[in-house]
Amino acid sequence: MxxxxxxxxxxxxxxxxxxxxxxxxxxxxxxxxxxxxxxxxxxxxxPTEDSLEQAQTVTGFARVVSGPVVSTGRVDGLTVSLPGGVSITGLHTGNIELLGAVLRQL
Incomplete structure (x- = not known):
């Protein structure tokens, strides 16, 4: 091979x-x-940093980067913001599989 x-x-x-x-x-x-x-x-x-930036430009997808967690006193879960202004909010370990299913349909 x-x-x-x-x-x-x-x-x-x-x-x-x-x-x-x-x-x-x-x-x-x-x-x-x-x-x-x-x-x-x-x-x-x-993928390298350069290829990720190039892929974002070509596909319109954004790279996800983990950042610091800021406590607001509420537990809202994860928010995913998609191109075009679409946001999916309130995600947590109990419904994270739903996010996968939604994204596979997009």
């Missing part, structure tokens, strides 16, 4: 894992993969 073919195979595994909803370790067990190789390829094939 050429290095390019190997990278393609691992990219497909990483893509499949991302949509699977299971941990990396569980995915590797299901697929009979070596976990440390999975981690290596996931890091190696991770």
């Amino acid at each position: 050429t290095p390019t073919e190997r990278a393609h195979v691992w990219q497909q595994h990483i893509t499949d894992w991302e949509v699977s909803g299971v941990s990396g370790s569980a995915y590797c067990k299901q697929q009979s993969l070596v976990y440390h190789q999975f981690v290596y390829w996931r890091r190696k094939l991770a």
